[in-house]
Amino acid sequence: MSTLTKQTLSHLDWLEAEAIHILREVAGQCANPVLLFSGGKDSICLLRLAEKAFRPGRFPFPLMHIDTGHNYKEVTDFRDKRAAELGERLIVRSVEDSMARGTVVLKHAGESRNKHQSVTLLEAIEEFGFDACIGGARRDEEKARAKERIMSFRDEFGQWDPKNQRPELWNLYNARSHKGENIRAFPISNWTELDVWQYIQREQLELPSIYFAHTRPVVRKAGLLQPVTELTPAKDGDVVEDVLVRFRTVGDITCTAPVESDADTVEKILAETATTTITERGATRMDDQTSEASMEQRKKEGYF
């Protein structure tokens, strides 16, 4: 007996529909959500998904960036431009303000500020009384994230308790929280790096220029390319080379490394992503290599 196969969505359409559904659940269930927008590719996808979810209305949440003060200018410029184009409110809170308040204390001046974003984020959540933060984290990024919920509960200290997560069944999300607690919502949990690039291509999304191949002075260290910048100058004995590179993730300058690449279009990046032999974080994040559990540790402390 043959039956007509029911029409189903393509994988990108399915992922898009799921993400829109999640965004609308956050808007429907939470009183005061915020969308974390860094100017990076994952949160750029989130903004397009929010447009699809809520236009012609305004977004039912502002955008917020926790700025370490160590971001590439191309990225922060892009962040401001994109928020202005959308006509949505952008809040920027800075790790440097937390340092001035004394709530962030660096071990030494050169220490990466990446993990200290947690402190500034929690301060901003308290300042504005946010009950949900929408983020662009994906489960394929890292082992600890593979086990995180789409609506992930954080206690009043912003902590994630991996052993005591709310069960999440069907698409019945539970984004409830008491005052002081909050929910981290991850609409693109089920996307991979390749899905993100395919979506960027399909939707023709604009990206900060440093995602594409460009020549940059770098030093080769511990298997990574460390960019030479004012913040991360070459040390004595370092061999500085001009290399054609692109960034696979854009984070804090002190802990994000580019990869060698001549991919200067989304199509070329897609082809590279499909054949790459190193994971996104493995190739680019100096902070994740410290220990197998370092992301999990940061998440427990309130990181995204």
Place this chain on the structure above:
Amino acid sequence: MSALEHIPEIDNGLLRFLTCGSVDDGKSTLIGRLLFDTKTILADTLNAIEKTSAKRGMSAVDLSLLTDGLQAEREQGITIDVAYRYFSTGRRKYIIADAPGHEQYTRNMVTAASTANLAIILIDARKGVLTQTRRHSYLASLVGIPHLLVAVNKMDLVDYDQAVFERIKADYLAFAARLGIKDVRFIPISALEGDMIVDRGERLGWYDGPTLLDILENAPAAHTEQAEDFRFPVQFVCRPQDSANPELHDYRGFMGRVESGEIAVGDAVTVLPSGATSRVKRIELGGEHLPRAIHEQSVTLLLEDEIDISRGDLIVKAAEAPEPVKQIDATVCWLSETPLSPARTYLVRHTTREVKAKLARIDYRLDVNTLEQEATTGLAMNDIARISLKLAQPIVADRYQDNRATGAFIIIDESTNNTVGAGMIG
């Protein structure tokens, strides 16, 4: 496999499946093998597990290490929670829900099963059908997974003997008949050696069926092949109120996801529970106007008439409207360490609606190993039971077996906001 083959060109959609079994059955090895043979694992990940394998004194790379997630799990050598894994073959994208096998994790298995359309049930060829095989199969059928794939693993340890496979198949079919499982297939594999997973290998020549990956590639992506009634729970109402744009003055968009069935412009619809009727004027997705929308699509509906609709309402086709109910009979799985209290009021979340609920009665608890019914007055974590709930306001529901989206609900404890129970109406 060349580069571009990895980019899905022939898009066969997305399949979510569940793997059930314990580490002893080789479940982690199977997942590792699928990821490895589809070239999903990248060099740095492989390096990390090679190091760990060597550190633990193993001669070959232990693919099961790929699914080790949390620190606590690594320390204790057990899986605590459901993990989600991803791979893509060039034809289809896959989401694996990897659920722990131990008895105390019934709740995790139910959680993982709730979003899956296919379940792989692993059996150790040396051990045959075990209590846990029956439990996993029962839970998979309870949650309504339409396709089961029984993978008889570790064939390498029984000399790839066809008789062993056939005996296990016969044993399984004998009890599957009692569960009412319809679509079940069998495959002999060796996850460790890679036989019949992605490649056929050379040692299972007597098996002429498709490989495990072929079965996944061709399994229906839709939850059901049957036509379903249109169900559209309203998530959010869009009223732009943009003074600069008078065209938007009367805009009222009802935002949600088509949970089942489909809808086209011009269709007559009923809004529940109010019963108000209208027709679909427009279907929008991100500024585009669509002639129709199919199941699982997130869209915005605009109606011909101005009717009062808010989050929690359900839009259905006029001829397919179910009745609102104030009491529901359901099979529930209790998920919380805090037992069900018959005296307390809970919150039930059903589609996009939340209502207060109290226990009316517990019919029985089910022993998931023997399927025997037991009398009980309370429910503890991992219990599966038939209960009845009284609701403070009516909900518009279908039987779970008829409609997964409108037949499912979760129970929330308002004091902690925890999700404490999962229910299936019918």
